[in-house]
Amino acid sequence: MTINIDRTRHPGAAAPSQRGFLWGASTSSYQIEGAAHVDGRADSIWDVYARPPGRVKNNDSGEVACDHYHRYPEDVALMRELGLNAYRFSIAWPRVLPQGRGAPNEKGLAFYDRLIDTLLAAGIEPWICLYHWDLPQALDDLGGWQNRDIAGWFADYAALIAKRYGDRVKHFATFNEPCVFTLFGYGFGWHAPGVADRAALHKAIHHVNLSHGKAIDVLRASVPGARLGAVHNRQPCYPCTKSPADAAAALRFAEYWNDAFPLPQHFACYPPTLAEAVAPYVQPGDMAQIARPLDWFGLNHYSPHYIKADSNLIGASFGAPPDDVPRTAIGWPIVPDAFRDTLLDIHKRFQLPIYVTENGTAADDTLDAAGGVQDDSRIAYLKAYTEAMAQAMAAGADVRGYFVWSLLDNFEWGSGYSQRFGIIYVDFATQRRIPKASARWYADMIAAQRATKGRSVRTNRVEAAEG
Numbered sequence: 001m002t003i004n005i006d007r008t009r010h011p012g013a014a015a016p017s018q019r020g021f022l023w024g025a026s027t028s029s030y031q032i033e034g035a036a037h038v039d040g041r042a043d044s045i046w047d048v049y050a051r052p053p054g055r056v057k058n059n060d061s062g063e064v065a066c067d068h069y070h071r072y073p074e075d076v077a078l079m080r081e082l083g084l085n086a087y088r089f090s091i092a093w094p095r096v097l098p099q100g101r102g103a104p105n106e107k108g109l110a111f112y113d114r115l116i117d118t119l120l121a122a123g124i125e126p127w128i129c130l131y132h133w134d135l136p137q138a139l140d141d142l143g144g145w146q147n148r149d150i151a152g153w154f155a156d157y158a159a160l161i162a163k164r165y166g167d168r169v170k171h172f173a174t175f176n177e178p179c180v181f182t183l184f185g186y187g188f189g190w191h192a193p194g195v196a197d198r199a200a201l202h203k204a205i206h207h208v209n210l211s212h213g214k215a216i217d218v219l220r221a222s223v224p225g226a227r228l229g230a231v232h233n234r235q236p237c238y239p240c241t242k243s244p245a246d247a248a249a250a251l252r253f254a255e256y257w258n259d260a261f262p263l264p265q266h267f268a269c270y271p272p273t274l275a276e277a278v279a280p281y282v283q284p285g286d287m288a289q290i291a292r293p294l295d296w297f298g299l300n301h302y303s304p305h306y307i308k309a310d311s312n313l314i315g316a317s318f319g320a321p322p323d324d325v326p327r328t329a330i331g332w333p334i335v336p337d338a339f340r341d342t343l344l345d346i347h348k349r350f351q352l353p354i355y356v357t358e359n360g361t362a363a364d365d366t367l368d369a370a371g372g373v374q375d376d377s378r379i380a381y382l383k384a385y386t387e388a389m390a391q392a393m394a395a396g397a398d399v400r401g402y403f404v405w406s407l408l409d410n411f412e413w414g415s416g417y418s419q420r421f422g423i424i425y426v427d428f429a430t431q432r433r434i435p436k437a438s439a440r441w442y443a444d445m446i447a448a449q450r451a452t453k454g455r456s457v458r459t460n461r462v463e464a465a466e467g
C-alpha cells in the first residue's frame, strides 16, 4: 500500500502535523485510566451506571481499567516503540472538574500535563478529545445533556482545558461519537445514564450540538493555531431486507446515526425527521451558534449497519447482516469497501481534511504458549481497511491521518472487558502489557510507509518547524 497525499487542495489547512501522514492510536479516559477515585476525581455517569449488578457484562467497571493513570509512561514508551506520531485521548471531565463546573481539581489537571509532556518528549503529537462519554455525575443530577445550561458548562470546561494545555496541544475534538452516546444513553437506555425517552433523546441531541458550537468558539479564541474538529461515527445504513418498512427504517436510522451532528455542525440544519423532533428545543440563533467553522472531520468507522424496522422510539434498530457478509469475532460485518465509500462521501460533502480517528476490531485474543498473542484476524482486518483508505485517497479523499482503535485492550462499555480491541494485550490481573502480533504489523507498516515516502517522524517535524 502506498499513500499519496495531495497537499495542494487544502493549503490553508496546512498545520505542522499535516505535513506528514499521522499514524496513531486512540483511547478514551473512562476506558483506560482507572484511578476512578484517586486524587480528587469524582463519579462520572459511567461509574454510577456500572455500579448496580447486571448492567455491564461480568459487572465490570472502569474503576481500575488499564490503570493508565499510573502507567502512562510505559504506555507512551510502547507508542514510541511502535513508531506512532500521534495519540488521541480524552480528558475525564470529572477528574479536572469533579462537580462538572466550579473549582478545578489541580491534581487531575496535573495528570494531563504529565501525559502531554511525556508524549511530546517522545515525539508524539497529543490530540485531545473533550468528551468521550464520562459526564460528571454531578451534572447529570442537574439533568445532564437534557438541561440546556450544559452548553455553558461545557464551554467553561473547554476554556479550562484550552487555557491549561493550549500552549502544547493544537488539535482538539469536542465530542467523540455524539450519535452513539445520545442514542444509546437517552434513546435505547443501553449506556449511561440509561434513559430511554423520546424527549430526552432529542433534547440531548440539540444540547450536544449547541455545546459543540460554543466550545469551538472558546477553543478558537483561546488557543493560537488551534486545529478544531469533532469525531463522528459514520457508515452506510443498509436495510436488512427488501421490505419498504426496513428501507424506511434504514433512512430514519441514518438520520440519527450519520447526520444528527455533522449536518447541524457543518450546514446549520437538521435532517428532515429530526428537524421536527428537535424543533421544540431550538431557540433563535442556535443553528448559527452550532455551525462554526471547523478544520477537520474526524471519522470513526468499523462496519456498515444493517437496519430493520422496530417499534422502539425511533422506529428502527440493528438487524443481522446477510449470511454471506464476513464478520468479526463479535459479529460486526467486515466490509472494507464501505469504509472507502464513506471516506469518499465525507470528502465530497464536507470538503475538509479527514482524520480516521478510530478503526479496528475486537478479536478472541489469548496468550499462546510462548506468551504472545497471534491476532491474525485483526491483522487481516487492519490490512484490508488501510488498503481501502489508500484506495479512497487515490480517488481524491483528503485523508491526513489514521488512529487505530485501540492502543490497549480496555473497558468496552456494556461489554466490560470481554471484548479486546487493543493492539496491545492487557493482562488485567497483573496490568502487564504485551504487544500483539498486530502491533508489530502496524509498526512495520508505518515504517514501510515512511521509508516509501523517504520521510521519518523527525523529518516531518523538522519540515513542520521550517513551515
Ligand code: IFM
Residues within 6 Å of the ligand: 028, 031, 177, 300, 358, 405, 412, 413, 421
Ligand atoms: O470502544 C468504543 C469507543 O469508545 C467508541 N467507538 C467504538 C469503540 C468500539 O466499540
